Amino acid sequence: METENTRHESHCSDSGNRKSHHPDKLKNNLITRLNRIEGQIRGIKRLIEEDTYCDDVLNLIAAVQSALNSVGSLLLENHMKSCVIERIHEGDQEVIDELMVTVKKLMR
Template identity: 40%
Template sequence: MAGSYHHSKDDLLRRLKKIEGQVKGIQRMVNEDKYCVDILIQIAAVRAAANRVGTILFEHHTRGCLVTALENNDEAAKDAMIEELVDVIAKFTKG
């Protein structure tokens, strides 16, 4: 199934590239034996940025894919979409 996020694809890719840069920075910090607290702060920033990307995708999924499935009035499809959403939220919030 195609993503409902196509209008935000450039923003998502920009955010992901920034996260990639942050992770590479953390690798450099570890390689250079930087202070643990400084590394932990950077890890927290990566987590926050990744969570934001996930939140954007959740929003697009809910406003696009899920709404479309619900509008089709197919009870089996509705149940499947709700189960999928509950499952992905559980996985996403698992820390």
Template identity: 55%
Template sequence: MSQTETKNEVVEAKGPECCDTKTGQVPDPLKTNLVHRMNRIEGQVKGIRNMIERDVYCDDILNQMSAVQSALHSVSRLLLESHINTCVLDRLKQEDPDITEEFMKTVSKLMK
């Protein structure tokens, strides 16, 4: 039996995984949390735009930008943790040779 046949059998037995269909499998409570956080971040970004339009003091704008960046990093960490515990682990169990390179590219992009 080839690796492809083995992988297909696992997929059929377990159903489609996020890594097989390139769709997410973020648990609903986390998804709700992430959406709420992104909505707050969106509001902060709009607030920054308004600050710029109103010629608010640069230091105040920069502080708000720093807060938005911190909030985005926090959302990224939560999503990365979920990705590791679902997609990455599933693909490691399936002995997918591409997951390591893909994951390292993702981590590299996050660390920039």
């Protein structure tokens, strides 16, 4: 069964520009999540300006970090199912090292 993530179309740029093509559904999902995160960041700034109780600010910071982790997870999954697989099929084994560096950064 063919899905967005298993189609055999190119998701990654062949040129040196290092671009990806995200399916519209994923892109819209990510933009919606990032817009919400952006609003939460503005909320954190406002809370600090208003001298809000630290614990309340810290809880919102934790929510933003969780939301960013979720965005990162979705991007990582799409990257692995498209660009990484595509590059491995093309014989590019360096993509594994690149992916490991990225995963380590995400796990910090």
